[in-house]
Amino acid sequence: MTAILETIWATVIGGMIIVSILNGLFTIQITAMNLEMQITLNDISEDVTSVLNNGILSRVGSGVPPDSTIISSAKINEFEFKGKLTNDNTVSVIKVVQEDSTANGYPLKVYKDNSLVMGPFWLVDSLTVQYYDKDGNELSTPVTTYIDSIRYAKFDMEFFQKGIDRNNFENNLRSRIVFWRYFLNTYL
Amino acid sequence: MGTGELIILLFAIILFSTLFITYYNGLIDQADTVYNTNYYLQGMQIIEKFYQEIMVDIITESKEFSQIYSDYSNISDSLSVADKFYHYNITTTYCDSLGNNLGSSSKFQRLDFRVYTVKGNQDTVFIGNQNNPISKIIANTSIN
Numbered sequence: 001m002t003a004i005l006e007t008i009w010a011t012v013i014g015g016m017i018i019v020s021i022l023n024g025l026f027t028i029q030i031t032a033m034n035l036e037m038q039i040t041l042n043d044i045s046e047d048v049t050s051v052l053n054n055g056i057l058s059r060v061g062s063g064v065p066p067d068s069t070i071i072s073s074a075k076i077n078e079f080e081f082k083g084k085l086t087n088d089n090t091v092s093v094i095k096v097v098q099e100d101s102t103a104n105g106y107p108l109k110v111y112k113d114n115s116l117v118m119g120p121f122w123l124v125d126s127l128t129v130q131y132y133d134k135d136g137n138e139l140s141t142p143v144t145t146y147i148d149s150i151r152y153a154k155f156d157m158e159f160f161q162k163g164i165d166r167n168n169f170e171n172n173l174r175s176r177i178v179f180w181r182y183f184l185n186t187y188l
Numbered sequence: 189m190g191t192g193e194l195i196i197l198l199f200a201i202i203l204f205s206t207l208f209i210t211y212y213n214g215l216i217d218q219a220d221t222v223y224n225t226n227y228y229l230q231g232m233q234i235i236e237k238f239y240q241e242i243m244v245d246i247i248t249e250s251k252e253f254s255q256i257y258s259d260y261s262n263i264s265d266s267l268s269v270a271d272k273f274y275h276y277n278i279t280t281t282y283c284d285s286l287g288n289n290l291g292s293s294s295k296f297q298r299l300d301f302r303v304y305t306v307k308g309n310q311d312t313v314f315i316g317n318q319n320n321p322i323s324k325i326i327a328n329t330s331i332n
Contacts, residue, residue: 017201021204021208024212027212028208028215031215031216031219035222038219042222049229053236151244156270176226176230176270177226177230178230178270179237180233180237180240181240182244184240184243184244184247187247187248188247
């Protein structure tokens, strides 16, 4: 009888130890996977922001005659302008827009002459663009009457990726970034 | 099972646990670095904002080169971005084209930026510091 009891106790204690070890390994694996996905997400966030800021938005008004309208749409989730992108020979109409929400999130896209050139990049929340005049006064969106007064804009976006969560099965890994772009051509 | 065997078993469990703790601790340290990346990126965007602001002053000729030097000679303030305060400091130094200090007026200025923010756990993240600021050089291109 004693031997049976000892065997049962040993099995119980051994089982608890094995469960603890597996639990620890599982936690480590989840943390490592989320970390790896966060690194990827940060890279994506940095790359997209860099291309948007330095490759697209820095070209606002580039190659556009002085008397022409540069900015054609300035909404909270959409910014459309004329400009000549690097290596382009002609002026195009560029639109940076966050479209309607889908099951994957809010798609951020960039169009050139109505053709998709970038995206979709998935945002966890809607894109927020705020517009300012030369004195730093914020213009209420959508900017219509004073659209020619826009001199710079502030873009607020939050990229995300599905991570793993032990309790809720999945969680959102996030990377929020706010950047400003002064439209230098509009100052000339 | 004797007492000696039991103690050995306990020691084995304790030693094995330390492996887990060490491994997990290393992972958390790495996580801290990874999550700090968001703050670094945001700090760099703030620096870029001020740099663009100065570029506007230059191209619109709203400020002379010497005025940029005096206006940005030692600015310290805070900016709220994404519900978090980023504290920044900007200094200007006359320099040569390579960014070396000259001590006197020249055609080049080095703008040194330092930004820091306090995270939720009260740790401070520095984006550029006193000894290693984020530097940008501007040149006086005016004809006169």
